[in-house]
Amino acid sequence: MTRLILVRHGETLWNLERKYQGHSDIALTDKGLRQAKLVAERLNGEKVDAVYASDLSRALKTAECIAARHNLTVNVVPELREIKFGEWEGLNYEQITERWPGLLGKLWSTPDEIQIPGGETFHQLKERAYTAIKKIVDTHPGQTVVVVAHGGTIGTILCAMLDIHLNHVWSIRQDNTAVNIIDYYDGRPVINLINCVRHLVD
Template sequence: MTRLIVVRHGQTLWNLERKYQGHSDIALNDKGLRQAEAVAARLSEETIDAVYASDLSRAFKTAECIAAKHGLKVNLVPELREIKFGDWEGLTYEQISDRWPGLLGKLWTTPDELEIPGGETFHQLKERAYAAIKKIVDAHPEQTVIVVAHGGTIGTILCAMLDIHLNHVWSIKQDNTAVNIIDYYDGRPTLSLINCSRHLKE
């Protein structure tokens, strides 16, 4: 069995301000750093063979906290980045709604059909992120691997893994530093845990 422990990054200021981040490289805020240390402490008892992360600092720093507990380096994978929100990056829901009336609603109802101005589609995100996941799994037979990424990215990975339509991507909640576990038996994925953040309550 290969075990994939997929973690969302800790909180950033833009998370707090409800701004769309996408490929913008926004650092963890103080709370996000505490969350990263908490999830690292939770995973410190696991036997971890490798750690991978998106190359955006909010994911990389979260992964660094986890990797430090195991004496491992973080392998950066740009394909694990969040969806590119293009012209929407740095803007709030209200600002986007004012500038692109009616378009933002598709993000929540039919993301499968959404074309983000200057950005990516959810199909493109799913293709690049899930291809990266499959490479990681293939490289670590019978091992346990940490992957730190982003809410939208993790949602599309789980949609791909479970063969769920992309219009349901937001039905898969991902809190900051939430832990998800995917076990692969002979290459077949089984979702064992989803959006678990009990480490933030302990």
């Protein structure tokens, strides 16, 4: 059995401000760093063989906290980045709605059917992210691997594993430092845990 542990990054300032981050490299807040340390403590009991992360600092720093507990270095995979929000990056809901009336609503209702201005489609995100995940899993047969990525990225990966339409991507909640566990049996993914943040409960 191969175990894949998918973790979303800790909180950033743009998370607080409800700004769309995408490929913008936004650092963790102090709270986000505490969250990263808490999820690292939670995973300390796992026998982790490798740690991977997106190259964006919010994911990379979260991954470094986890890797340090296991005396590992982080393998950086740019394909694990968040969806590219293009012209929407750095803007909040109200600003986007004002400039692109009606389009943001479609992002939530039918995300796989829109082209983000200057950005990616969710299909493009799924293709690059899920291809990267399959390569990682194939590289570590019988081992436990932690992958730190982003909410949209993890959502599309889980949609791919479940073979469900990408229009359901927002039905899979991903809080900051959420833990998702997938076990592979003869190459078949079995999802055991989704969006668990018990490590953040006081």
